[in-house]
Amino acid sequence: MSNTLIRALTLAALLSAGSAQAFVIDGNLSDWGVQRNGNATDWTPNSSAAAYKVEDQHASYLNPGYGGQAYDAEAMYVAWDASNLYIAIATGHNPLTPNTPSNDTYGPGDIAIDFAANGSFDYGIELTGSGTTSAGHVYSGVNWAVGLWKSNGAWTGYYDPNLAGNKALADPAHPTSILSGSDVGTGVVAYTTIGQNNYGIWAGDLHYFYEVSVPLSAFGSDWANGNHFDLHWSQNCANDSILVDPPVTVSVPEPGILALLPLGMLGMMVLRRKKPAA
Secondary structure, three states: OOOHEEEEEHHHHHHHHHHHOOOOOOOOHHHHHOOOOOOOHHHHOOOOEEEEEOOOOOOOEEOOEHHHHOEEEEEEEEEEOEEEEEEEEEOOOOOOOEEEEEHOOOOOOOEEEEEOOOOOOOEEEOOOOOOHHHHHHEEEEEEEEOOOOOOOOOOOOOOOOHHHHHHHHHHHHHHHHEEEEEEEOOOOOOOOOOOOOOOOOOOOOEEEEEEEEEHHHHHHHHHHHHEEEEEEEEEOOEEEEEOOOOOOOOOOOHHHHHHHHHHHHHHHHHHOOOOOOO
């Protein structure tokens, strides 16, 4: 094999291996391609996102409920590599909002994941932590809290989402917080608590951000078998919710990259051995 061909293979392999996207879990979504220019394209991610959904709203009615910017789910992004699932959320809802339904304020919910996309929401990722669950942990067999809204959009008549009567009436398509489940994995969560403006077309609105990384091993055969999955997030009231529907196949992006890396290293070794004597 000629030195020229070896060099070409080495360079291609190393550059390709370096192109695999990594995320710094710090609540800053610039590594997803999110910008801060005060226009609609701010929410459009770079190629690192396997799927995303944007709902930049500016009204009192959201869907399925009300609440305006303080309960707005703006955007959600998802990506993965050989080891981890990455999720990012942009919202107008401050993670420090107290969860006191009697005062009509509701805290943040958790990320719900539905493998096979059949509405079961088998797994949950705890975002901020509660008395029984820990931030960043993945839970299976989740018992979900639900929001304040019926499937037809009407109010359940309850202010407390955890009341038994409300759970019987509320739309299960909008799970909110993890009440209980089996801890199956530990990841990392970061979120911001100081509102930032100049994102999207409503430049004066304040936004807050979550960033999550969890190990794929937490999902066991559901991930290994390449099952379709949906991701959902809402606040405890479910005034606004957002759902991302990634590609049907969950295979690791660019599988040839990892195979090229040893080839690149081998090329470097061959070049070194072929170095002419002085």
